[in-house]
Amino acid sequence: MKTGKYLKYAIGEIILVVIGILIALQINNWNERNTIQENITAQVSALILDLKRDKLSFVEVRGFHAFRVHSVLYLMKQYGSAKDPVIFAEAGEIPVLSETGLFGGPVPETYDKDFIIRSFSWLLRYIPMTARINTMEEFKNTGLLAHFKNHELKTRILDYYDAVSFAFEGDDRDTNPTEMLKKTFTAKGFAYSEAAVLDQPIEILLSEPTIRAILINIIDESTFRANMSSGMIEHLEQLIQDLEKENQKG
Template identity: 25%
Template structure:
């Protein structure tokens, strides 16, 4: 084809047909430009396909991460609610004139309520990698990018609340550092010393039931209850809604 064009050009020049030659030259330029534009269009299409493929890979990875993070949060909400229920039940025994639980019931209730610390640890490895590498911009949905950025910021607030709850929990546990109360009794009566630690129970036990009559214990218990309720109502439940909104946004982006 190129040889044909060259021959045609030489023929026009040799015949001194300048007008026809100029028309031919212009046409050749147009053809070259069209060829370049076609090549650029093909290249842009290839880049677009690669970008979309990369975005879909990220979206699928984020979908998997947030599914795991949601399961962790739902389990944490369950544990936090269980701790709250246990603390309320213990508080009910602090009322004067009410029948007290047995030592075993009290020990099991204390262990079930305060043995588990509360700390949310979502799967954010891919999201953090995307942010650190600047790959978050590869997501075309601007709303989704905003939600993902806000998600990490919200987790900092959650961590602060969990630290406050942990401090309230420690106040309860520190009650047993006093000589008249025994952490060993709780572990013995709950079966932890033998089944978990692997040591025999103490031959004699110290009763912790008098704690229920102590004002400091009731005060600390109330602070724990308030912190536990705030953690769920003001932090975990709103966080779960944010997580669900992110999941919906990811699903919509994948479907597109």
């Protein structure tokens, strides 16, 4: 009888120990999941800040490229080109010029030396667009992205970085029209500041066929970049909004 009682007692003790272990494991798993979720929330918050900064950069890049397009169109018109430059259909529509942008007003209707100087100044410069990737790389490398449950949002995030890489890669290559224009200026014996000191900069500079050809390439490239920037801004606005909602869920 005593043996049976001890056996029941021992079994009861074992069951209590097992239950205690299971509860401890459950609490540990819950704490681990909670920690992972807290880290994901913090990572997404940092990512949102990066995306907001990217959005501001795209606004700047869009305005920059729109100005370059309208600058070249103005220069070609003032030079007296017989017809408008042909733009690849893939580049999209001519971007709208913000009158609060680089020139601070509309494109002049007549010959305007200040606008001409400003145009050549920005046609010889470049603003590259590179997405901020440090937070995203950390998100992936820590393994937290794999735990991000909203797969649709995850796909949209990854698609965004792929799209930026595709549309804006090579901005700093030698084949970039801006770099080609700068080299052509030098090869033709013009300094970068030449447009500001020449009495008739359009007539002198655009009389060079190579320069005219490169300027037309700039129209195509900057139209594409401006339109891509507009699309990225819209995409980021929605993506940021959805990520903020996702973070509020916890």
